[in-house]
Amino acid sequence: MSLINQQYIKLLFQELKTHEYPSNYYFSLQGEKSCFFRVNKSKLRQATHVDQSNLNICIKNADDESLFDVQLTGCLHEDVRRVNAILDENVEPIELTAEAANGLIEDQETIQHKHREAEFLEILDDGDDLVGIFTDGELFRGVARGGDEKLQWFETARADVDYSIYEKDSCIKEFFSLDDLSREKIAEAISKSKENMSVLQGEKIELTPGVYPAYFSPSAVNEMLGMFNWHGVQGKAFAEKQSVFMELLEQKKSFHPDFNLRENFVLNLSPKFNEEGEVSEEMIDIIKEGQLVSPLVNSTSAKKYKMNANKANRSETLRSAELVAGKTSESELISSLSRGLYISDLHYLNWSNKKNASITGMTRYGCFFIDEEGRRMPIKDMRFNMSLYDVFGAWLTELSLESKIFSDAHTYGSRSLGGAKVPGVLSSINFTL
Secondary structure (H helix, E strand, C coil), rough: CCCCHHHHHHHHHHCCCHHCCCCCCEEEEEEEEEEEEEECCCEEEEEEEEEEEEEEEEEEEECCCCEEEEEEECCHHHHHHHHHHHHCCCCCCCEEEHHHHHHHHHHCCCCCHHHHHHHHHHHCCCCCEEEEEEEEEEEEEEEEEECCCCEEEEEEEEEEEEEEEECCCEEEEEHHHHHHHHHHHHHHHHHHHHHHHHHHHHHHEECCCEEEEEEEHHHHHHHHHHHHHHCEEEEEHHHHCCCCHHHHCCCCCCCCCCCCCEEEHHCCCCCCEEECCCCCCCCEEEECCCCCCCCCCCCHHHHHHHCCCCCCCCCCCEEEEEEEEECCHHHHHHHCCCCEEEEEEEEEEEECCCCCEEEEEEEECCEEECCCCCCCCEEECEEEEEEEHHHHHHHECCCCCCCCEECCCCCCCCCCEEEEEEEEEEEECCCCC
């Protein structure tokens, strides 16, 4: 296994003497030790193991910045040699020596996770209808600033469960995150998915346009919450009057009093330090009792627009969001529906009217109608259009007691950090066609 860890990075930075560089130099470490299990027809088709660490160097000047990236080998003298070449000349990293390259490749090829694979295989059932990817492992981040000897460090273990179950032309999709690939929790989720799949085998009904009471699953709520990062709660967006929530800022509109959104770094989904090593509070209230308390503001926006900074990241987006749960169980909320909808997933979300914070999109995967007698019937996919002020405000009845954690599961180059803890919501949906 790779020797790169917090202690190694501290030693590397000592050798590089990063504390002697100017304060406009930023040294950030991004690493992971992950397993990827790809499944098709309920069989393990591929098990991939990734052990990688990259050092990013950012040199910020008044008008621009220079960015460099070095893949670390775990060989201290080699890593020092290559990073110093960048720091001395501001050039792209030099090639690995043959010895270091061979060592890195050998380390990648000798990772042994056979026991982990055997454990994972026990999760799979005997069916042939499950496809997905299951990811497990450790992620870590570190940041040090020139002129400062302190290394900000974050590490976490996280498993992402992302699968679909197919039967004929019906599909149930499920995604959530755990501390590890728990056999019991995954088996429970698959069992529930198959129960919902049985509902979808009936003839799909076509609903007429209009407003219907609806229970949005945590997955659907998480999709809507993601819209808060699109010109939503960012300080810069408010300062430039580009936010979709300007009327929330001006107190012309509000969300339901039970709607409480905050950054909660106790969830361990993301480091509470940003790219420049600035450390946020563990809890930051953004919307409290339906009212805007504090947008996300980084140091750049604070300085430029005379705002109060709360150490947000460069993009001023939610990193470890929590929509505070309610007090009623999901099963009770769903049972209370009469001529209403269970909304499992939402797709293709976009703004339809930014001034009114209105979104549009489509239902998909496992959504069904519940009639007056509690019978459940699958529906044809429908387009909706509605304001978030209605869904999370005037129409909102209750939030579920249960919550799910949804991490950022992107793996472009490496696994991402960040995510949200989200309950289900009993509200309404407006179908347009």
